[in-house]
Amino acid sequence: EQSQGSGTFCLTIAGIKTCQNSSDIRLSRLQGKQVGDVQGVVAQEGRVLKLKTVSQKPLVIEIPEFLTAEECDHFIETAHQEGLKDSVTTDSSGHNKDGFKLMDKDRDKKLSVNEMRLTIESGMDIYPDREDILKMYADTGLDKDGDEQISAEELKDFSPADLMQYFNEFLQQQPEKHSRFSKQVWLFPDNSKDRVFDQVQDRVSRAVDLPIELIKMSDFQVVTYGVKGHYNAHYDSSEVNDKIPCCTRRRTRQCRICRYMTVLFYLSDVEGGGETAFPLAGNDIVDMVRVQDEQLMNLYKKCSDANLHVTPAKGKAIIWYNHQVDPDTGWLGAMDKYTYHGGCPVTTGTKWIANFWIKTTDNKLEDLHRMIQFAKLNNGLKQKDEL
Ligand SMILES: O=C(O)CCC(=O)C(=O)O
Numbered sequence: 001e002q003s004q005g006s007g008t009f010c011l012t013i014a015g016i017k018t019c020q021n022s023s024d025i026r027l028s029r030l031q032g033k034q035v036g037d038v039q040g041v042v043a044q045e046g047r048v049l050k051l052k053t054v055s056q057k058p059l060v061i062e063i064p065e066f067l068t069a070e071e072c073d074h075f076i077e078t079a080h081q082e083g084l085k086d087s088v089t090t091d092s093s094g095h096n097k098d099g100f101k102l103m104d105k106d107r108d109k110k111l112s113v114n115e116m117r118l119t120i121e122s123g124m125d126i127y128p129d130r131e132d133i134l135k136m137y138a139d140t141g142l143d144k145d146g147d148e149q150i151s152a153e154e155l156k157d158f159s160p161a162d163l164m165q166y167f168n169e170f171l172q173q174q175p176e177k178h179s180r181f182s183k184q185v186w187l188f189p190d191n192s193k194d195r196v197f198d199q200v201q202d203r204v205s206r207a208v209d210l211p212i213e214l215i216k217m218s219d220f221q222v223v224t225y226g227v228k229g230h231y232n233a234h235y236d237s238s239e240v241n242d243k244i245p246c247c248t249r250r251r252t253r254q255c256r257i258c259r260y261m262t263v264l265f266y267l268s269d270v271e272g273g274g275e276t277a278f279p280l281a282g283n284d285i286v287d288m289v290r291v292q293d294e295q296l297m298n299l300y301k302k303c304s305d306a307n308l309h310v311t312p313a314k315g316k317a318i319i320w321y322n323h324q325v326d327p328d329t330g331w332l333g334a335m336d337k338y339t340y341h342g343g344c345p346v347t348t349g350t351k352w353i354a355n356f357w358i359k360t361t362d363n364k365l366e367d368l369h370r371m372i373q374f375a376k377l378n379n380g381l382k383q384k385d386e387l
């Protein structure tokens with residue numbers, strides 16, 4: 001019934017078990033239609049999901065009423081039960097934690113206010129305004145001669161630790177100046193107990209045409225934002241790098257996050273703000289220098305400068321592909337740089353979302369073995385539970 005021999009794997013797509021040689025197995029990818037076009041997909045019990053293309057570069061597909069209101073409420077309730085924590089403290093975005101890289105962009109051996117701002121941004125993932133920097137000079141006496149330029153001489157008596165401490169306190173007062181201002185919790189629902197989760201996984205599998213065995217290994221995270229809550233633009237995955245393996249639940253050593261797809265559920269309506277924004281959608285090139293110069297990552301301030309906005313609506317899902325499919329392996333390929341995205345600030349009310357990240361590594365065979373193993377284990381648990 002399960003994997004037959006070394007190269008053959010049996011996976012379940014749309015409820016049908018199909019056995020194939022590993023070399024013939026490929027990650028499927030929905031075709032982008034013209035923006036505005038809708039395609040129907042039959043999910044459970046004949047329910048038809050309407051998949052609407054809202055962008056082609058990157059491919060973003062919107063599915064209204066993917067979840068029922070009851071399912072949304074179920075996930076919010078589960079999140080409450082498990083306990084939501086500030087996202088700020090769990091930042092793992094690889095920012096420089098061993099001090100600062102001074103962003104003396106014009107190499108005049110002094111930091112202008114703007115260069116100091118960039119130094120704080122890249123060193124601490126905090127996004128102060130010009131006024132915040134000037135206040136820091138006033139509070140700390142760092143700018144001794146008051147010329148708004150920080151020289152090596154002025155910096156001498158001031159350690160990176162002092163700067164860190166100042167801005168950590170700053171963050172206590174103004175948590176919205178962090179790149180991410182939200183609460184979150186990871187959920188690992190047990191399918192045997194959580195029928196809702198089981199059904200949603202099956203629906204995702206059918207909607208995106210990927211085997212249920214892969215969907216079962218996805219990560220699930222509930223996030224909530226209050227007023228001013230936001231998440232600056234970022235990538236959900238990372239660029240292919242032969243030297244660093246993809247993270248799996250078992251791997252503890254240095255690894256990189258590999259998420260083939262993002263399925264983002266809106267678990268609530270939002271009274272004001274809280275759009276999901278894609279600053280680079282549809283551009284001719286991905287120009288990260290421009291992103292930095294124009295602070296396009298800073299959605300807290302520059303949400304309206306983004307090219308594409310998706311409005312939250314309770315039950316709606318949006319999906320996108322963080323990676324191409326490698327034409328040779330049929331598995332995880334190059335990262336799609338146009339998927340740069342984030343959450344705009346909530347202006348009124350509360351926003352609830354769930355991230356459903358469909359993960360693969362860049363090693364197809366390892367993934368296939370893991371998928372089969374995981375499905376077996378899951379089934380085993382289910383049967384035991386039912387006794
Ligand atoms: O809140 C949003 O709309 C986007 C959230 C997001 O990008 C993330 O949690 O990775």
Ligand SMILES: [Fe+2]
Nearest residue numbers: 235236341342
């Ligand atoms: Fe994201």
